[in-house]
Amino acid sequence: MHIVVCMKQVPDSAQIRVHPVTNTIMRQGVPTIINPYDLFALEEAMRLRDRFGGEVTVLTMGPPMAEDSLRKALTFGADRAVLLTDRFFAGSDTLATSYALAGALAKIGEEFGKPSIVFTGKQTIDGDTAQVGPGIAKRLRLNQLTYVARIAELDLAAEEITVERRAEGGVQVLSTRLPVLVTMLEGTNEMRRGTLEDAFRAARTQVVTWSAADAGITDLTKCGLRGSPTIVKKVFAPSARAEKAHQIPTADLSFEALAEAVMGEIFARQPAIEGDLMRFSSGQ
Amino acid sequence: MAEAPKQAPAAAGRAATKKELPEHFKAYKHVWVVVECEHGVVHPVSFELLGEGRKLADKRGAELAGVVMGNDRAAIAAAAAAAFEYGADLVYTIADPALAHYRNEAFTKGLTDLVNTYKPEILLLGATTLGRDLAGSVATTLLTGLTADCTELAIDEEGSLAATRPTFGGSLLCTIMTLNYRPQMATVRPRVLAMPERQPGRSGRIVEHPLDLAEDDIVTKVLRFVADRDSNQAQLAYADIVVAGGLGLRSAENFQLVKSLAEVLGAEYGGSRPLVQKGWIAADRQIGQTGKTIRPKLYIAAGISGAIQHRVGVEGADMIVAINTDPNAQIFDFAHVGIVADAIKLLPALTEAFRKHLSVNRLAG
Missing domain, CATH: 3.40.50.620 (HUPs)
Incomplete structure (x- = not known):
């Protein structure tokens, strides 16, 4: 074979x-x-x-x-x-x-x-x-x-x-x-x-x-370029996001306190997530 | 060499980088989306493509059509009805016992015949195992251009499809066009495009087409289909919350910290490419350019540096929270919230914080 x-x-x-x-x-x-x-x-x-x-x-x-x-x-x-x-x-x-x-x-x-x-x-x-x-x-x-x-x-x-x-x-x-x-x-x-x-x-x-x-x-x-129906029109680097991440200050915080701050930030920015989690948690 | 017959050659000359569409291609109009319907279920990527196809069709002043192939007439009708509600003006259907399961020969014949009969200008498929298997065969049969795994589709000022995709593992993006051949074909991975709003009651017309292929003429037979017991593949791509880990976790054992947080959040978990290469997680848990693309409401990345190959897989998330000890890690360039901390310490604290918060509020409620 x-x-x-x-x-x-x-x-x-x-x-x-x-x-x-x-x-x-x-x-x-x-x-x-x-x-x-x-x-x-x-x-x-x-x-x-x-x-x-x-x-x-x-x-x-x-x-x-x-x-x-x-x-x-x-x-x-x-x-x-x-x-x-x-x-x-x-x-x-x-x-x-x-x-x-x-x-x-x-x-x-x-x-x-x-x-x-x-x-x-x-x-x-x-x-x-x-x-x-x-x-x-x-x-x-x-x-x-x-x-x-x-x-x-x-x-x-x-x-x-x-x-x-x-x-x-x-x-x-x-x-x-x-x-x-x-x-x-x-x-x-x-x-x-x-x-x-x-x-x-x-x-x-x-x-x-x-x-x-x-x-x-x-x-x-x-063959080659002549035989290729697709052409590359443009090549470019992905654009950077305008803003960098909002940093949660970590200085002098215990990991427990830091975790609370992170959770608070998540709920503040995406309030719907807290509701979703409650429903998930009660369904368990 | 067996090659499909070709119509008059397209514009001659090196790399025909100018649009000189041959006369016989000018009849090609409208935007098509192949609606993937296996085991009676439409793959969500088909709806995502219909949403994008709708925009392209409107820009071209053209119609948007879905293509549904299968055997079960009820399933085909249901898929067509769903396609209308996600934006299709019409749906081409082929119903035939030979299309009961996906097979390259039968599906290639069906789709190629439809294209040659009804002449679409743009043909889109999901970059699934089915879509990629089918698109490669159909493009070669039609001798036209096909762009894989696009992350963005647009119509340029000359009316051509501009398909942008990552290349070299996501280090660069390139925009690829098929100027002088039709249809212009592209595949898009699940979750790259947003899911469009469903419009209940929206309807359209159905055009039935025969397959004209006898089962005896198909060499390949499907002996059986073994469904995944744990079909986490789809679940990861479509999860609302995803927690993932990277090399910053330092050991396979520490990956458990990611799983624990995911469990409390009812989330799916995944990891960056190096974790798959090290064997810490299974390949179907890989998130990124060569793994899964995700679009969750919340993405928590723990100990992931955020190389471009990872970035292109997670950028669609509504909110990205990144934990990394290196303040200069690339992930902080595209995350929304960053914490410069050791994920190994912060993850258990986060798990505990969420657990407490949820149980307290549940009791209160």
């Missing part, structure tokens, strides 16, 4: 700083990581491979330096890595991204065997859209399983898969036919520590690097 995991290299959001004057992201010196949500997808893919046999290919689209993420994935235990990189992809929105990734996935199918499962993370931590997975599924006509909490059954002979999908207010148990696109929910597994053997293998493994042309993507009007 061939499984492909789509990943994204993202800036470590905890360390993002915004330039105070220009309102642009200061990327310099911000470390990049594999989108954390994608690790759940990668681990799940490797577990299936370990159980059913086959190969895991990781795929990413990005600048040449995105190879770092692929190398990392190889050290975790992925078998093959494909980097899709081309200046024509710059400025892609989610529609253009799914076009390019779908093209690369089709090429991967031709070169290395058709994938039975394509995984992505639930969403990325920089864009947070959760749109690229469904986009790929639609373009490649893969059955779409998003927010998957658990893969309950996989029957390769019958080409069937059963999963538990996180829905509003409950869990849907869905069964469908391969090939599928699965977006994996966070917290569903824990990434393994790669073995020493994996590290050596990763060091020897050549990352397959494709341009748009290499991947057989010829319609460049559908």
Whole structure:
């Protein structure tokens, strides 16, 4: 069985700083990581491979330096890595991204065997859209399983898969036919520590690097900025509230007295809350 | 590669940043909201979207339509009636056994057909697991733009939808537009928009549409649905009072102080992202950009520094009370009331103060 995991290299959001004057992201010196949500997808893919046999290919689209993420994935235990990189992809929105990734996935199918499962993370931590997975599924006509909490059954002979999908207010148990696109929910597994053997293998493994042309993507009007129906009109920092918080003086007050002052302030500002609390309290 | 047929290409040129709407898109009018109705219950986010959709439609001189898909005709009628009372002029309905439970294939077909037949200018969905699953598929099928998790929707001077959303974990906001494709699609998370006033007795017209999809042609089957026993997910987002803790609590054990205060107040509790990462609280209790957005009447934040990613999730609260030992903590920039104190000491005192106050007044009453 061939499984492909789509990943994204993202800036470590905890360390993002915004330039105070220009309102642009200061990327310099911000470390990049594999989108954390994608690790759940990668681990799940490797577990299936370990159980059913086959190969895991990781795929990413990005600048040449995105190879770092692929190398990392190889050290975790992925078998093959494909980097899709081309200046024509710059400025892609989610529609253009799914076009390019779908093209690369089709090429991967031709070169290395058709994938039975394509995984992505639930969403990325920089864009947070959760749109690229469904986009790929639609373009490649893969059955779409998003927010998957658990893969309950996989029957390769019958080409069937059963999963538990996180829905509003409950869990849907869905069964469908391969090939599928699965977006994996966070917290569903824990990434393994790669073995020493994996590290050596990763060091020897050549990352397959494709341009748009290499991947057989010829319609460049559908790529990058040109292929993106959305445009970013404006980027700005959230405005500060005009007033800062009203500070309740704490000097020389016991915590009991301070608590009384806080409660008084709450009731003074939101009188309705006191009534609500009374009703709640009497109902107990 | 299997790609949906596309109509004439939109305005050529790099990033068509100017509005040059192709002729065939000019027939696209009106504002639509997908009314999410699962297990006979309309998701509140749909009403929030109708409230906002009403404003957008009025600005465009257009009609506001709801879209209800399902199987149970009584539930569909009830959802449509509610949609009218929350501002819809008309509701498109598709009733079919294949729509009994949410499935991507059937819902994508239904919504895509409706769009191609009745041509909305703006299409809004809730950023729920259903809405996000559906919106991504429909936008790709229609080859149009989709903006996720918007916090503000507006119409610009040229009449286009200006959808503002946080990006890079909330450090920045960006306004995104789909100038030359239709419909302009956006999702909005629950509780980001205010709940509009319900207008009892308000009515509108219903347009029924067929699904034209046989069950045998749908590959994916719903084997069963297991409802959450503790569906605190919705309760947190819609709670009137929320108490939350951050790293200032210093240990997982101290989080109990947050729970105790929440209990006395009949409140829901939650926490900032680091607490989830440390495993002190479950992921569905996370408040902020990557967790839940809340809009309570009262929000008490204990030991939370107030990073922007947290701020965007709580800004809609009527009143924010922040407790933090650091007088320069960012949370004091957007809280209404601040107390520079150690939450570990103040929380139990607050719990006691409220408990006493409530019991005294109950006895008096």
